[in-house]
Amino acid sequence: MNRLLSTRNLLGIRELNREDLDLIFETADNFKNLLNSKIRKVPTLRDITIANIFFENSTRTRVSFELAEKRLSADVVNFSSSGSSVSKGETLIDTVRNILSMKVDMVVMRHPVPGACVFLAKHIDVPVVNAGDGTREHPTQALLDAFSIREKLGTVSGKKVVIIGDILHSRVALSNIFCLQKLGAEVMVCGPATLLPRHIESLGVKVETDVRKALEWADVANVLRIQLERQDIRYFPSLREYTLNFGINKTILDSLNNNPVIMHPGPINRGVELSSDVADGTHSIILDQVENGVAIRMAVIFLLSQKINNN
Numbered sequence: 001m002n003r004l005l006s007t008r009n010l011l012g013i014r015e016l017n018r019e020d021l022d023l024i025f026e027t028a029d030n031f032k033n034l035l036n037s038k039i040r041k042v043p044t045l046r047d048i049t050i051a052n053i054f055f056e057n058s059t060r061t062r063v064s065f066e067l068a069e070k071r072l073s074a075d076v077v078n079f080s081s082s083g084s085s086v087s088k089g090e091t092l093i094d095t096v097r098n099i100l101s102m103k104v105d106m107v108v109m110r111h112p113v114p115g116a117c118v119f120l121a122k123h124i125d126v127p128v129v130n131a132g133d134g135t136r137e138h139p140t141q142a143l144l145d146a147f148s149i150r151e152k153l154g155t156v157s158g159k160k161v162v163i164i165g166d167i168l169h170s171r172v173a174l175s176n177i178f179c180l181q182k183l184g185a186e187v188m189v190c191g192p193a194t195l196l197p198r199h200i201e202s203l204g205v206k207v208e209t210d211v212r213k214a215l216e217w218a219d220v221a222n223v224l225r226i227q228l229e230r231q232d233i234r235y236f237p238s239l240r241e242y243t244l245n246f247g248i249n250k251t252i253l254d255s256l257n258n259n260p261v262i263m264h265p266g267p268i269n270r271g272v273e274l275s276s277d278v279a280d281g282t283h284s285i286i287l288d289q290v291e292n293g294v295a296i297r298m299a300v301i302f303l304l305s306q307k308i309n310n311n
């Protein structure tokens with residue numbers, strides 16, 4: 001019997017259980033093998049149409065979802081809020097319902113408002129995949145991050161992962177914390193005290209404000225971008241000061257007794273949170289993360305499409 005996900009939508013990692021995560025990774029393993037072969041494409045979803053609806057800018061997530069859908073032979077329609085009738089006052093629900101009336105079977109949505117995907121899923125009857133909703137969750141990013149750790153280190157369970165940077169404004173941090181903990185990793189967050197949410201310890205994570213101590217503790221450091229576009233007030237005196245205290249460069253890495261794997265979800269502020277010699281160096285698996293995003297998104301779309309067929 002086919003194994004199925006426990007959920008009809010992918011709105012966040014919080015809703016997934018351990019069996020869901022294992023199923024997504026095993027399915028992604030198969031798709032990664034396919035992508036590394038000469039074939040690269042399967043006819044599996046040739047009867048399915050997917051709308052990618054982006055109300056916020058994206059490079060990696062958007063291209064990765066579109067490629068994943070095309071590798072599965074789905075029909076794909078891409079919608080950006082810029083240049084659309086949203087600027088004339090059309091609501092989110094009206095926008096999506098109009099697109100769905102053209103016989104669309106699944107929606108992938110990025111939106112700047114936390115919870116927008118949860119709201120949408122309550123109002124439409126096709127599966128919704130969250131491609132990042134404000135500061136809430138970015139589930140496929142966390143899945144591809146954990147998949148990349150598993151690929152590099154053999155397992156996620158028991159590994160020590162520090163998430164460094166702007167935790168306060170990061171949907172990637174939250175989804176990573178949920179995902180890594182469900183997979184049995186130890187998680188630490190590190191950054192300026194002003195960019196660490198109050199009571200973050202209640203999620204069961206360690207907290208550190210000294211980046212060197214954090215790196216010495218870690219098997220993996222997932223370094224986040226300073227999200228200036230989400231910062232309504234100043235959280236540190238200047239970017240230069242941030243870099244001096246929290247930026248990771250080769251001199252710091254070379255002075256450690258351990259060799260943490262360096263990750264970053266992108267886009268990188270080169271010279272701010274990571275120097276180029278680290279981003280492009282031997283510790284970095286940043287482009288492996290991007291590559292793995294296609295296999296993970298193929299797995300998610302394939303598994304959710306099975307729920308459509310079973311209805």
Ligand code: CP
Nearest residue numbers: 058059060061265266
């Ligand atoms: N990691 C990530 O979400 O990148 P994009 O904003 O370019 O999609």
